[in-house]
Amino acid sequence: MSDDNDSSRVFTPPNLLRAKVGNKPGPDLNQIVAKAEAALTELKDDYEVWIRDDLQTLRDAVASLRQEFDPKVLERIKTLGHEIKGQGSTYGYPLLTTAGNLLYSFIDRDADVAAQHLDLIYAHVDFMTLILNQNIHDQGDANAQGVLSGLQSAAEKAHGDHTRPASATRSAT
Amino acid sequence: MTISLEALSILVVDDNKHMHSVVKAILNSMRIKNVRFSDNAADAFMEMRQWHPDIIITDWAMQPLDGLDFVRLVRKGADSPNPYVPIILLTGHTEMCRVIEARDTGVNEILAKPISIKSLYTRIAAIVQSPRPFVKAKNYFGPCRRRGTNLNYKGPERRKDEFAL
Numbered sequence: 003m004s005d006d007n008d009s010s011r012v013f014t015p016p017n018l019l020r021a022k023v024g025n026k027p028g029p030d031l032n033q034i035v036a037k038a039e040a041a042l043t044e045l046k047d048d049y050e051v052w053i054r055d056d057l058q059t060l061r062d063a064v065a066s067l068r069q070e071f072d073p074k075v076l077e078r079i080k081t082l083g084h085e086i087k088g089q090g091s092t093y094g095y096p097l098l099t100t101a102g103n104l105l106y107s108f109i110d111r112d113a114d115v116a117a118q119h120l121d122l123i124y125a126h127v128d129f130m131t132l133i134l135n136q137n138i139h140d141q142g143d144a145n146a147q148g149v150l151s152g153l154q155s156a157a158e159k160a161h162g163d164h165t166r167p168a169s170a171t172r173s174a175t
Numbered sequence: 176m177t178i179s180l181e182a183l184s185i186l187v188v189d190d191n192k193h194m195h196s197v198v199k200a201i202l203n204s205m206r207i208k209n210v211r212f213s214d215n216a217a218d219a220f221m222e223m224r225q226w227h228p229d230i231i232i233t234d235w236a237m238q239p240l241d242g243l244d245f246v247r248l249v250r251k252g253a254d255s256p257n258p259y260v261p262i263i264l265l266t267g268h269t270e271m272c273r274v275i276e277a278r279d280t281g282v283n284e285i286l287a288k289p290i291s292i293k294s295l296y297t298r299i300a301a302i303v304q305s306p307r308p309f310v311k312a313k314n315y316f317g318p319c320r321r322r323g324t325n326l327n328y329k330g331p332e333r334r335k336d337e338f339a340l
Contacts, residue, residue, distance in 0.1 A: 010310050010311065010312035010313075010315075011310070011311045011312070012308050012309070012310050012319060013308060013309055013311070014306075014308045014309070015259050015306075015309060017303075017306055018229075019183065019229055019230075019261075019302065019303045019306070020303055020304065020306075022182050022183070022229065023178055023179060023180060023181075023182050023183065023303055024179070024182070025178075026178070026179040027176050027177065027178065027179060028176075028177040028178050028179035028180060028181070028205070028206065029177065029205075029206065030176075030177065031177055031293060031296060034177070034204050034205055034292065034296055035204075035292045035293060037204035038200060038201045038204035038205075038292045039292070041200035041201075041203065041204060042197065042200050042201075044200075045196055045197070045200060048193075048196070049193065052193050081236065084236060084267050085191055085193075085267075087267050087288070087289075088194070088265075088267045088288030088289055089193060089194070089197070089288070089289060090289065091289035092197055092289045092290060099289055103267075106267075
């Protein structure tokens with residue numbers, strides 16, 4: 003961040019936006035939140051159509067990878083995981099956000115490892131489908147937490163098996 | 176008490192149309208109706224030329240140019256329609272290294288996905304009410320990256336000078 007120091011110039015552009023909005027008071031923040039949540043609730047049915055499409059795309063992508071590996075397809079799966087992470091909670095599905103993040107992180111950590119564990123990628127998709135089908139909105143749902151924990155452990159094991167030196171693997175077994 | 180934001184115009188740049196609906200719903204709840212959308216950075220740059228939005232909200236993960244490429248175009252492009260336009264970056268990437276990368280590219284605010292309604296309001300209000308000064312340096316042009324002033328700092332002021340436009 004040294005560029006904010008030596009030989010830098012600091013200046014304040016005129017605040018045109020403050021002048022534009024004026025001094026008119028706006029709605030109470032709680033009213034804004036309530037109105038936005040109501041609007042997002044109206045979008046929820048649409049979201050459930052979108053997310054089902056995304057889950058089908060993920061299933062098709064995994065099937066395609068089983069036929070022939072293509073790094074672009076794996077990247078697409080990662081991107082969709084990231085997008086699901088970014089939207090689930092907005093529509094009352096925090097576990098979809100968590101699962102989307104797990105899927106994204108599993109591939110992002112090491113795509114080569116992920117490519118060898120397509121069943122685990124598919125398990126993430128199955129889990130997200132389950133959340134949707136069973137309408138699970140509670141982040142603390144015990145059964146769902148159990149599955150999440152299993153996915154995390156499996157991902158750790160997959161990456162760990164590939165990073166552990168061969169001698170360590172032998173001595174551990 | 177909040178300030179009315181309804182006079183603002185906002186350009187939303189995201190290649191995911193679902194996110195267009197989400198952001199539109201939230202902005203409309205703030206009475207911001209003057210909202211346009213672009214699917215990619217190139218279209219957004221064109222839109223800026225014709226429409227001059229007050230604020231830009233952009234996603235990071237896009238193709239072929241990503242959100243930070245777009246920010247660079249806006250801040251440093253020789254043909255940028257408005258290098259000073261406030262930019263809020265929406266991203267699911269919240270790791271510290273990513274946040275620093277975004278900040279060093281010249282975004283005003285970073286907002287994590289899933290979007291918090293209150294956080295989006297707070298960031299827009301901050302841009303309007305307390306805009307940060309701009310810094311022009313050898314390798315950086317954008318809003319000042321210093322978030323606070325250390326009142327106990329006794330060292331020399333290393334910046335060359337400060338002035339208002």
